[in-house]
Amino acid sequence: MKHSLPALSLLATASLLTACGGGGGGGSSTPPPAQMGTVAVSMTDAPACGFDAVNVTVSKVRIHQSSSASDTDSGWTDITLSPAKKINLLNLNNGALEGLGTASLNAGHYSQLRLVLDGGANSNTVVRSGTTSEVPVDTPSALQSGIKLVNEFDVAAGQRVDLVMDFDACKSIVKKGNSGSYSLKPVVKVVPFTLNGISGFVSTTALASHVAVSAQQNGVIVASTTPNPATGEFALARLPAGNYDVVITGDGYSASVVGAVPVTASAMTQLSTSAAPIAPVLSPGGRSIGGNVSLTPGSTTEPAQVSAMQTIAGGPTVTLKYTLTPIGGGAYTLENLPIASPRYAAYSATLPLAFATATTTPPLAQYRVDASATGYATKSVATVDVSVVSPINVNFTLMP
Template sequence: MHTKVRPLFPVAALGATLLVTACGGGGGGEAQGTVRMALTDAPACGYDHVYVTVEKVRLHKSDEAAESEGGWEEIVLATPKRLDLLELTNGTLEELGQTEVPSGSYRQVRLVLAENQAGAPLANAVQPTGGALVPLRTPSAQQSGLKLKTRIDVEPAGLADLVLDFDACRSVVKAGNSGAYNLKPVLSLAQRVQTGIQGYVSTTMTLGSTLVSAQQNGVVVRSSAPDATGRFVLPFLGAGNYDVVITSAGRATAVLTSVPVSTATTTLNGTATAFLPPTSAMRQVSGTARTGTVTPTTVTTADVRATQPLTGGPVIQVAATPVDATDGTYRFDLPAAAPVKASYTLGGTPVFAADVPVAGKYTVQASAPGFTTGVTQAADVSTANAVVDLQFGP
């Protein structure tokens, strides 16, 4: 049975081992556990719709197992399901089903999509904002599945209650001026744990461009777009402290530091005290990823992010994007104004102050498969746009 569940919460970022606790029982022969899987999406940028058609989820105890090897366990949908990933944000899950599996440690998960074909040419498709719906090219996704290396420990008679997070913003990649888009999947996986952070941003902001994220050490653990009321939910967060970062077109970045998460969801505010960062001019950082100096060639598989080190910490991520799949170019629109920062206080109203020394100053970081060393360069947009080309390797 295939069921949509509303409202629940998006998935935590891939990280530690997913340990599944026992829930009683046990039987003869090989011990069995149960895996239940749902799908969600981090916010997408610049798209009205991102469709994928899911056929099944596969699991294997080896992270190197090929699709043709034995030992795969599967959750097969009775009928392939075409989903709009952009409907699975800010607290919505799509149930994919469950199956019994031999207990043990599983190291590989694959999400298998249906194929775009004559009868269903838009089974997997994307609609850029203001544009037409076009096929989404998904090389090898139909045959072998979108691969995720992980670790899931299923105990005898245990339930692995898991969520796959399909990050559409980072997974859909423009291919030059061809009008085509490629799928470069970015997936993560976690248990459903009812802990996290929630609050409100002002509805006077451009909500369609607003992103709220929970970060640790400049790494996004969870992100969400607010709904029409300004409410955002950053769920499935493990115990610890997080920096909540708010970005939006035409606004300075707002940062609430050291927000605690323990055994319940931390509520930051209500509608009467909704967060409203100050206005800011937006300036562009753009460039091309290349390798080689004598005969440079473009790197079309790189991922780029813009971070900002705040005075006295923390470092935050302000934006991230894959480079163009054809020409290796990228572009960020970043605030020129100083970010505003406040410390979390239980029961108190945050008092944000401008971090003037770092206004418009960013660090551009890039990584790409096949290159052991990434690229890090400074970018200053305090007074003008900046061009930052990224040179990989010699």
Template sequence: MNPRNFSPLFRHTVALGVALGALFLAACGGGGGDGSSGSSGSGTLSVSMTDAPACGFDHVFVTVDRVRVNTDPNADINGSGWTDVVVSPARRIDLLSLTNGVLTTLGQTPLPAGTYQQIRLVLVPNGAGAPANSVVPTGGTEQALDTPSAVQTGIKIIRPFTVAPNTLTDLVLDFDACKSIVTRGNGTFGLKPVVTALPTVVSGAVTGVLVGAPGAQVYAERNGAVVKATVADANGNFTLSPIEQSSTAGNVDVVIVPTSTNGRTTGIVRSVPVVAGGSTAVATAAAPISLPTSVFRTVSGTVTPASAQATIRALQLTGGGTFEIAATAAASDTGAYSLFPTQPALPAGAPLVGTYQTTLPIPLAADATAAGKYSIQATSSSGTVSTQQVNVTVSNAIQNFAF
């Protein structure tokens, strides 16, 4: 059986020249364990990395040491049953080069057939000399990105995937740089990793073209939760990939949030189908999406105590659903946050909403009742949620939270 038959999406990304090459890998330790599905023989696991856009940064660098997998979701990092995919030499990757469906290949290794439950992405810690992990704020200079000790032992991801005998399994690690970088009050930066994993055999893509909105944030959402994000390129083209095809969750909503520099309002296309191994277009060069102009507003405030390490989301109710428009993290030392007027930012104008159809262009209609109205949601590290309503139609807003 030819393993290439099992990953048309992966082959597509390689054909675009976006995979940066395979690395020599070594597998250490056992890959079996009590969590195995019981299949005999072995298959091959190929691991790649992609990224969602980062807010307010020109570069976000992380250095990958290895990827670890285990059949036991509760296995301790020092326990048994781990298989290490060692990246040698360690790879320093600019996450912001991995948008619009771009994947960078970390490599592949044989694994005993079975079902694996736990993945750990291990980064190299910063040491003397140039930092292994760093950020470059927009228009600024490179600064070290502090990584907690837990990150250095492996960013834990619980996502079952199956390696079948004599089969190639492609696994993509999606590192959300925007939600992973915490800006502290003293001007330094820390890593609060948000990473998901997705087998590409069950995933597809959504594409589109925007007029006058390079750099726009584009999200694929289900029930108001972002499942994939990207940023439109200089020509307004975007690709959301990979997105999991889900028989239970259904289609995705595509949410477009231009930058304040673009000066355009939000666009939403509802109920866009995702086809495993395929691509769905919501707009093309011949039928692009053009959004009307809008001013942008700031929402800022403080979360107390700062130890809550809250994530802040701006949600908008429109078109029969609730959609995430922007998100950021409160500073871990002061609790301050800002949805600032560069990126992320909040359009004050009426969002345009429409429903997917195969005939393009898709009609979008303004929802004047939703203009400037947002639910600001703060979620603490313990999972406690607090939501407040703001209206930025006329001016910026200050919204504080206490846990």
């Protein structure tokens, strides 16, 4: 699941942030002049799919008041890391942060952030699950000026502003055809810094089965995480205020879905406790759906996404599994899809939640499968039956 990944947090602050997930960057403790504010930067993360490590090396963060400023324009304020900092994003999970540094800013309105990664050999790498070797990730030359983020925020004299950049590594690391190599295609968004969101516990008996917890809206994964392997605790942190459907999946288990979980801007909504964790129920042998996605016309920059989805009667539409093809389309596999129906509970502040077997559309042991890519129309197969022998072959051709 989302496989949401990294989050880089950017803070305008009068002091260095000390984060629970890592050390802070450099910066002076001397109070800034009255007409100045201060910016500090940190990074946080969520899980990546199929990797034991996702390493990025940050060399600089750049800040500008104009959203249209180019990298050569004047007026940039830089936070330079010397030496550049190599960070395994998977060490930052459940809301943890990694400090990157601080800089003073003139009081005023700011509209652009840029995250600059080092492009040297072995600066940005992945370690495939079950292996130990670092595989270099190609960093396109277009990113050498920095990953551009257009975001509006104000810095007041002598005041602190907190921002977090969420870097989705699962969608940012994409395969390059059948070469076995990878390319960086950054997917980054700015989210609130305040530690709000959704928290709870999953039974530790299921944690060896690649359990993932995601927050979704209309089947779109907004954020995800993996529970603490020792305690089962999870936190879907720094979510924009609103209602979310929480989906808990694990290989060999039915999905557990909590519908319409409310999130405020300043607090954590709790779904379960350590004394009464959410306990996923075993499902008969997981099935797989595979095939090929063709992009017409072809693309040299875009992968396709394939999602297995179900709609719960009287409840939400949710994504239970998703995967990305190589850049330009190609083969995909959705693995370990449960045959049993999801267990569903509508949100209640009274715990523990009462889960019941859900009726779904399509019905038991069947999924709707969607294929999508940026710039192409989404295609769907309404009913794919996984109760038969797998793998099941489903192909797509996407056009604008």
